[in-house]
Amino acid sequence: MTASATINDTSTIIYHPVRKHEQQQAIDLWYSIFGTFPGMDDRYFGSLASPRYQEGDTLGAWFDGKLVSIVNIAHLILRSRDDDSEYQCATITCVGTLEEYRKRGYSRHLLRMAIDKMEQSGKFDVSILNTRGPKHYSILGWKQTTFEDVSTKRECTTKSKQIACPLSKYGCTSELLYDELPEHYSSSIHLEKLFKAIEIFVQELHSKPFYDNFQCDLEKDYYSEILPSINILAEGISCLHDDNVQIHNNFVQVLSKIVEQQKQIEKVKNSIEETSQMLYVADMNNKILQTQVETLKQTISDCSSTSSNDGSYVWKISNVSEKLADAIADRQTSIYSPPLYSSSTGYKMCMRLYMNGDGQARGTHLSLFFVLMRGDYDSILTWPFSYKVIFCLYDQTGSQRHIIDSFRPDIKSNSFQRPRSAMNIASGIPKFLPLSIIQPANNPYVRDDCMFIRCIVDFESMPKMCIPYALNLNLGLPMSIREKAIQAESEKLRSPSSLSTVTRCTESSTKIDHLTVKT
Ligand SMILES: [Zn+2]
The missing domain is CATH 3.40.630.30 (Gcn5-related N-acetyltransferase (GNAT))
Incomplete structure (x- = not known):
């Protein structure tokens, strides 16, 4: 020692x-x-x-x-x-x-x-x-x-006892369990009191001669050594305190910003709700407009496809293979042609085609029917409808082997009375053509997946022999020229010396004349 x-x-x-x-x-x-x-x-x-x-x-x-x-x-x-x-x-x-x-x-x-x-x-x-x-x-x-x-x-039991904070005389009045002390020492309330205590302590050091008796040399010694450290600590704690205040202020600012943003979000939410309601209404309007557009399109299509009001209409059927498949699968068994008119103030009519046959002809023949439709001038027309109807399926190879068939209306049938609904019951030729004729590839009637069916209402009672002539006339010729040609041919046929022409016509066409009614 x-x-x-x-x-x-x-x-x-x-x-x-x-x-x-x-x-x-x-x-x-x-x-x-x-x-x-x-x-x-x-x-x-x-x-x-x-x-x-x-x-x-x-x-x-x-x-x-x-x-x-x-x-x-x-x-x-x-x-x-x-x-x-x-x-x-x-x-x-x-x-x-x-x-x-x-x-x-x-x-x-x-x-x-x-x-x-x-x-x-x-x-x-x-x-x-x-x-x-x-x-x-x-x-x-x-x-x-x-x-x-x-x-x-x-047998120290201080751990289970409530003890006062060591800074109690500087205003930190917390009562704590022993285990709670470390956490308490880092709390803001304790640090604030500690800062105060150090301030008081430093002031005392500077102002009060508290050395006395036999400790004085020791205390002076000791305090002169630790005084700079205490000053540094006090400064550090002061800075910490300032930082704490700054952080608190920042926190308050951030909080108020969050509240402001929450308000903004609420506004945006409301406006989104309004917009979605408007969109819903707009969508409804759009659907209505869409329907109107479709109706207009149909009207325009009908108008453009009935430019000639002469009781004759050539119906171009495209996507034949698809339509045939739809009919076989029962997805859509029949299709309607656009309407045709006998004159600008005449009968309104259309064709109805069963690609895979109808009734007993189902799966074996094309069925082709004639439909009377309710027209704007029905009340001033002659009823029942009694004019002969001619159908023709065009040969597209140029060899003029068209399929021609016709029927005369049964005037007792409801199908030919004045229509009371949009359409009368279709009537026509269930076995118009065996399916076996249009099924092979390269058959003359379906080319580029299209076929052409013509309907002619015969108002003049053309001689039978003249029908093939009329159907073989070039459709590219103006209507007036075709009418003149048909008239001339009719007159020629009605005169006794015209048999040779008839023979020519029947040779190049399949001609059937019978009456069938679809019910
Ligand atoms: Zn404390």
Whole structure:
């Protein structure tokens, strides 16, 4: 337990326990620091000293061989009033330094030596000292306490007790469990109080001479060492406090922005709802318009396809293979032609075609029917409808082997009375053409997946022999020229010397004349 340090080139400081022959130097030092009182030597080293005192319990610092600072350890026994149990107790007494050697940390060094000695001995339950400067000693590990605290030290139950925050006298009034302390120390309320406490502490340091008696050199020493650190800490805490305030302000700003944005989102939501309602209405209107457009398209198509109101219409049927497949699969068994008119104020009519046959002809023949439709001038026309109807399926190869068939209406049938609904029941030729004729590839009637069927209403009762002639006339010729040609041919046929022409016509056409009615 001896230590030395060089102070300057020539001086040394040596620390070691006060030996028996040095005890007088110790007594002299105490006299010079604390003044005299009788029997001091006897009290510490003589008959009044503790029976447990051992040489070395007094520690000293020698400056160039002169004892200048001293600390004493006294050995006491504390006895509990409750259960009579004993506690081995080391008491620090008589801490002092000659005035001219203070502020050098000598007594602090001796106190550390005393602590080491007490701890290494292992025989003390507690160490106490009686002082008016508890703050100073708390730096070295002592703290203010009561005997009850000492007596409950071994079975410490502080963890389950509510304890006051150490800064309670600076306004941090929280009562906490032991385990809650670490979290509390980092709380903003505690840091704020800590900042205040340090401010007060620093002010005290600057303004109040609180050093007194024998601790003064030690405290001055210590505080002059830690003062810069405390100032730095205080500054740091001040900065932290400012940061905290700044963060709080930022947080408030962000919060108000969030509230503002939530309002905006609400507005956008409402406007989206309105827009979607408008879109729904627009969609409905669009659908209505679409239907109207379809109707208009149909009307225009009907108008354009009935440019000639002469009771004759050539129906171009495209996508024949698809329509045949639809009919076979029952997806759509029949199709209607656009309407044809007998004149601009005449009968309204159309054709109905069963690509895969109808009734008994199903799967074997094309069925072709004539339909009377309700027209705008029906009320001033002649009823029932009694004119012969001629159908023709065109040969597209140029060899004029057209399929021609006709029928005369049964005027008792409802099909030929004035229409009371949009359409009368179709009537015509169920076995117009065996399917086997149009099924082979390269047959003359279906080319480029299209076929042409013509309907002629014969208002003039053409001679039968003239029908093939009329159908063979080039459709590219103007109507007036074709009419003239047909008229001339009719007259020629009606005269007795015209048989050769009839023969020519029948040779190149398939001519059937019968009447069938679809019901
Ligand atoms: Zn606190």
